[in-house]
Amino acid sequence: MDARHPVDSHLDALGDGLGRAATVLRANAMAAGLDATVPTCPGWTVRHLVAHVGMAHRWAAGHVSGSPIDSPEALEVAAMAEPDLLGWFDAGATALLQALVDAPDDLTAFVFLKNAPAPKVFWTRRQCHETTIHAVDALAARLGRPPAREETWISTELALDGLDELLRGFVPRRSQGIHPPEETVVLVRPDDSPIAWRLGMGPDHPVEVTQVEGASSAAYGTIDRELAGHPVDLYLQLWNRGTEVIPWWRDLVTITWK
Known part of the structure; x- marks a missing residue:
């Protein structure tokens, strides 16, 4: 049994998830080649993908360390011309992981999702899932198609955490439209x-999200649409990365950063 505080164990798992996803992304980016197209990100090449995630790592590290980047967009554009883009990516991932390790537990920093945990957990979690989903994109570039659940490295526990972040953090924001x-x-x-x-949606109010624990189906009340399945499949599908597309979800929920 893990004797540490549950938050510490969760933080360690997220940090491990971030490091593993960065490794998977890099390996698949190298195997696919920087000029390969990314089936799960129409219009992107692997070069765009690596530049974007490398920017996100530096952007997050800036908030964690108290030195926010002035123009993340300009940084991403500049990264496209990096002669050693994968080396640049490695440096950013390493710096982010170090910044998170060095950050105090009571870190004060900007966060941008609903129901956000404390900043140190928030940024570790956000970059874990940001990197994981984009590592799936890199895998898709190598395969030439979206990967099936069995072809990924994603654990059930990480997928459930990612679903919670997506559904309680991203979806309720007014900016999601x-x-x-x-x-x-x-x-x-x-x-x-x-x-x-349980997500309550309407034409004139933000999405209302209720987490239901250990309940029978009767406790859910009236349901219009249901998404069920293996947690990893749902994680990929709700981020529009699964092998099976859910058109109504894709049309209804378009995740944006801001």
């Missing part, structure tokens, strides 16, 4: 999980 023409209730229910998420 989720305004269905009529009241709609969506249930996201991973297989073999004690947790489900």
Whole structure:
């Protein structure tokens, strides 16, 4: 049994997830080649992908260390011309991991999602999932198609955490612009999980998200649409990276950073 505080264990798992995703992204980017197209990011090459994630790592490290980057967009553009882009990516990933290790537990820093945890956990979690999803993109570039769950390295635990961040953090933000023409209730229910998420959507209010734990189906109330399946499949599908596209979800929920 892990005797540490649950938050410490969660933080360690997220840090490990971030480091592993960075390794997977780099390996697949090298194997695919920087000029390869990315099937899961239409219009992007692997070069765009690596530059974007390398920028995100530096942007996050800047907030964690108290030295925010003035123009992340300009940094990403400049990275496209890096003669050793993968080396540049490695340096940024290493610096981010070190910044997170060095950050105090009571770090004070900018966060931008609803229901955000404390800043140190927030930034470790956000970059873990940012890097994981984009590592899936790099894998897709190598394969020439979106990968199946069995072809990824993603654990059930990481997928469930990623679903929680997506559904309680990103989806409720007003900037997501989720305004269905009529009241709609969506249930996201991973297989073999004690947790489900109930999303109440309407034309004139932000999405209302309720996390339901250990409940029978009767506790969910009236449901208009349900998304169920293996947690990793749902994680990929809800980020629009799965082998099976969910058109109504893709049309309804377009995740944006700001």
